[in-house]
Amino acid sequence: MARVTQADVARAAGTSMAVVSYVVNGGPRPVAEGTRLRVLAAIQETGYRPDGVARALVGGSTMTLGLIVPDIANEFFAELAGAVEHAARAAKRTVLLANSEGDAETELGLLETFLQRRIDGVVLISKVPVTAARLLELAGTRRVFLGAAAAGESSIGVDNFGGAVAATIHLVGHGYGPVAMIGGPAQDGVAEARRAGWLHALTSLGAADDVDFVHQPFTVDGGYAGALELLARRPRAIFTASDRQAIGLLRAAADKGLSVPDDLAIATFDGSAASAYAVPSLTTVQQPIAQMAELAVQQLTHPDPQPLQAVLDVGLVVRRSCGCS
Amino acid sequence: MARVTQADVARAAGTSMAVVSYVVNGGPRPVAEGTRLRVLAAIQETGYRPDGVARALVGGSTMTLGLIVPDIANEFFAELAGAVEHAARAAKRTVLLANSEGDAETELGLLETFLQRRIDGVVLISKVPVTAARLLELAGTRRVFLGAAAAGESSIGVDNFGGAVAATIHLVGHGYGPVAMIGGPAQDGVAEARRAGWLHALTSLGAADDVDFVHQPFTVDGGYAGALELLARRPRAIFTASDRQAIGLLRAAADKGLSVPDDLAIATFDGSAASAYAVPSLTTVQQPIAQMAELAVQQLTHPDPQPLQAVLDVGLVVRRSCGCS
DNA sequence: TTGAAAGCGCTAACAG
DNA sequence: CTGTTAGCGCTTTCAA
DSSP: OOOOOOOHHHHHHOOOOOHHHHHHTTTOOOOOOOHHHHHHHHHHHEEEEHHHHHHHHHHOOOOOOEEESTTSSHHHHHHHHHHHHHHHTTTEEEEEEEETTHHHHHHHHHHHHHHTEEEEEEOOSSSSHHHHHHHHEEEEEEEEEESSSSSTSOOOEEEEEHHHHHHHHHHHHOOOEEEEEOOOOTTOOOHHHHHHHHHHHHHHTOOOOOEEEEEESSSHHHHHHHHHHHHOOSEEEESSSHHHHHHHHHHHHHTTOOTTTTOOOEEEEOOHHHEEEEEEEEEEEEEOOHHHHHHHHHHHOOSSSSEEEEEEEEEEESSSTTHHH | OOOOOHHHHHHHHHHHHHHHHHHHHHHHHHHOOOHHHHHHHHHHHHHHHOOOOHHHHHOOOOOOOEEEEOOOHHHHHHOOOOHHHHHHTTTTOOEEEOOOOHHHHHHHHHHHHHTTTHHHOEOOSSHHHHHHHHHHHTTTTTEEESSSSTTOOOEEOOOHHHHHHHHHHHHHHTTSSSEEEEOOTOOHHHHHHHHHHHHHHHHHTTTTOOOOEEESSSSSHHHHHHHHHHTTOOEHHHHSHHHHHHHHHHHHHHTTTTTTTEEEEEEEEEHHHHHHHHHSSOEEEEEOHHHHHHHHHHHHHHHSSOEEEEOOEEEOOOSSTTSSS
């Protein structure tokens, strides 16, 4: 039961391997209809399946894209991965998935593995965008960064500043007074932009006096820990830098016997499915995940690569946690 | 800046391609220490990176595993994917990820793609295990089914029946009277086992009179819809067949103004991270995700394949939703 | 211990 | 329109 090859098909069809190749690929040379039919029949009969490995070796493309996320178990990245896989499939590509665990070494090791596999391109959320970019450039591999990126590199991001401004203004509009914030890690560019937006909104509204802010990782536990710090000062409203953190905040509020939104109003950032399913549902800044994924795949598969620095718009999805209705 | 090949390294080291191969792979022939050092230096100098594609073509193995899940955005599958990737990485394998969207056609198409890519093996949650098994057997590709599997096929599952029994008994133990259930799809084997466990527990406890059951998909919306049906009859306790459904049930309870666990007690199945983060936290039957992933990868990479039909133990994780303090 | 050479399965010139 | 053939980069006999 050895592998059926093109030669087997050629033999069965009484023709040459080249013709079989032409038929399978619809080119580059034309094939007489009769011959084509015979080849097709032979393919059926033999159960021939083209060998992608051999194809990649000669042709160049592996029709495979790599995706590196910090943690696939994080709902936001899981949705993103789903969207990327979906877009890749539509473009006839397959995706290699890997978790960097937010670790630079791991990330670089993963990239190395991907390069050995000769992937056509990679989508990545990188901890070390400059190093990663250099490695990929050297290997001549296409890439698109989501979030942090080195200068000149193709990247897709969202308007973190604007989103944070919108969420904060909305919260202030409810008349809760000062809005506290549970932000992301201190060195993170994305986190920083969200913080800046929050601060800008408060400042321009003249509500920036005596506000509280804490740095926390983008996790449920981070949100919980941040909440514990902040709640001591009894804020009436909190903006969190990610949905995961908001989930943690919700839990902390429950543990403290605080009712959301009656005692504490919340707005957050991401718009993952979890934000809709939380109780109460979370008012959040929605990231256009599908659009990001499609753009990324397009960028990596487009025949002639054009650098791209996209900053996508975000929208505020108003739900229950902020106190509306 | 063409690709650096083994021939380039050989030239730089003043030796033959064969020797470079021996050094890179540590065999199959020994190499004199001096030569080895020269080759290593040449590799550094040239920036050589072995070509996995060529390697796979000649050698056989692609060092790649496939993973097919119905929906990566589902928290449970996302955690599973993370665990599989982790285990695969430890075994020096990379994983190709794909969503079948719970659709048989899509699943088979994905398998076809994987087969073309010559993956070494595949882990799958299958809608059509018999057909899938036949296809893979024909291609001589190793596989392990998670959940539903055809007879004789390697599979890894959990004690769905026992877990459901434990959860139900626990709920009954609180003295809530009849325990209703939001089950999975009607034709699903896993769902059926959980239902059977629930029913068995109630029957043996003599509490099976007049109980309510509804079929629903394993989704948040399914849980919500099921809740709407069930809540009309004011059950005091509900067992759901999955965490996702429980999240939906929680939301429905909130919408109805029901307090959990005071007005309604809940126990569920899966033990995804979401169950811990929900408010109130969910009492749930914990699936050993990491263990399942490790077993699966082991099964696919073990030098000599032994059929495996594993049914792993599950544990009840008691949290707030059932009414325990 | 090292090297030459035969493929792995396929694509794409290049001839016919 | 069809067939022959030269590689793609690597591993591994088989000889030296």
